[in-house]
Amino acid sequence: NVKETGISGELKTNNIRIVDPAEVPRAAANIASRTNLLLALFGGAGLGIALAFLFEYLDNRIKNPQEIPQHLRMPFLGMIPAL
Numbered sequence: 248n249v250k251e252t253g254i255s256g257e258l259k260t261n262n263i264r265i266v267d268p269a270e271v272p273r274a275a276a277n278i279a280s281r282t283n284l285l286l287a288l289f290g291g292a293g294l295g296i297a298l299a300f301l302f303e304y305l306d307n308r309i310k311n312p313q314e315i316p317q318h319l320r321m322p323f324l325g326m327i328p329a330l
Contacts, residue, residue: 312326
């Protein structure tokens with residue numbers, strides 16, 4: 248009680264009050280089980296792989312010279328090297 252009196256004397260605000268006192272829980276908290284952890288792991292990995300395939304499917308850039316005749320309907324004549 249002496250510590251509480253000293254601490255409460257140091258507080259500048261006086262609009263603080265205890266709404267509900269702390270209670271000991273009746274049961275342990277529901278900690279994520281191994282099943283939930285595995286579902287999250289495989290779900291996240293599956294979603295990541297699906298997004299990678301989706302982005303690759305939506306990417307319409309020309310990545311190599313063999314794709315030029317398919318996209319442009321013109322023959323590939325040559326390549327200018329990067330300097």
